[in-house]
Amino acid sequence: KQEVTQIPAALSVPEGENLVLNCSFTDSAIYNLQWFRQDPGKGLTSLLLIQSSQREQTSGRLNASLDKSSGRSTLYIAASQPGDSATYLCAALDSNYQLIWGAGTKLIIKP
Amino acid sequence: EAGVTQFPSHSVIEKGQTVTLRCDPISGHDNLYWYRRVMGKEIKFLLHFVKESKQDESGMPNNRFLAERTGGTYSTLKVQPAELEDSGVYFCASSGPRPSEAFFGQGTRLTVV
Numbered sequence: 001k002q003e004v005t006q007i008p009a010a011l012s013v014p015e016g017e018n019l020v021l022n023c024s025f026t027d028s029a030i031y032n033l034q035w036f037r038q039d040p041g042k043g044l045t046s047l048l049l050i051q052s053s054q055r056e057q058t059s060g061r062l063n064a065s066l067d068k069s070s071g072r073s074t075l076y077i078a079a080s081q082p083g084d085s086a087t088y089l090c091a092a093l094d095s096n097y098q099l100i101w102g103a104g105t106k107l108i109i110k111p
Numbered sequence: 112e113a114g115v116t117q118f119p120s121h122s123v124i125e126k127g128q129t130v131t132l133r134c135d136p137i138s139g140h141d142n143l144y145w146y147r148r149v150m151g152k153e154i155k156f157l158l159h160f161v162k163e164s165k166q167d168e169s170g171m172p173n174n175r176f177l178a179e180r181t182g183g184t185y186s187t188l189k190v191q192p193a194e195l196e197d198s199g200v201y202f203c204a205s206s207g208p209r210p211s212e213a214f215f216g217q218g219t220r221l222t223v224v
């Protein structure tokens with residue numbers, strides 16, 4: 001049974017710092033892995049999707065990596081801004097085409 | 112192009128009442144998913160439609176939940192009768208041919224009092 005874990009559960013950093021959010025999964029048989037952000041009281045915004053055959057994806061200040069063999073993905077945020085404050089969720093698309101979700105990392109960027 | 116749309120955005124009902132949530136997927140997406148997040152827990156899969164057919168409903172918690180997808184277009188998720196533990200945020204997502212990116216709606220926040 002696929003399990004997805006995100007560490008840390010919460011993170012607070014000063015504005016301008018680079019940071020890394022971690023996501024691990026127990027079963028390497030995934031089709032893809034997606035990173036989302038959720039703002040308080042809002043829906044889910046897709047940030048990056050990495051196919052199982054890919055190693056990383058980049059969008060602006062965000063870079064996501066995927067290492068299937070070790071069951072890990074990271075989301076790197078460069079030059080963080082207060083507007084980056086949100087909960088970041090990773091989800092792995094498993095062999096049953098279900099998204100298995102982590103509990104999220106609540107990120108606070110202090111001005 | 113319109114994204115995934117969910118209605119209502121927020122619903123407050125009393126225990127024992129019925130509520131129907133609606134999801135309009137992205138036009139042309141055959142795959143439609145329902146997920147929910149109850150307080151303090153991870154988002155969990157509920158069910159998956161391919162066009163109008165239920166492909167996988169293994170995540171539906173009990174028979175108080177009924178999902179339909181009329182004509183392979185929009186989908187409804189009915190909770191009858193609602194219980195307190197049904198409170199949470201219900202997300203709908205759609206995607207093209209699998210395995211492709213899932214696009215999510217804004218969610219419906221359901222509060223059962």
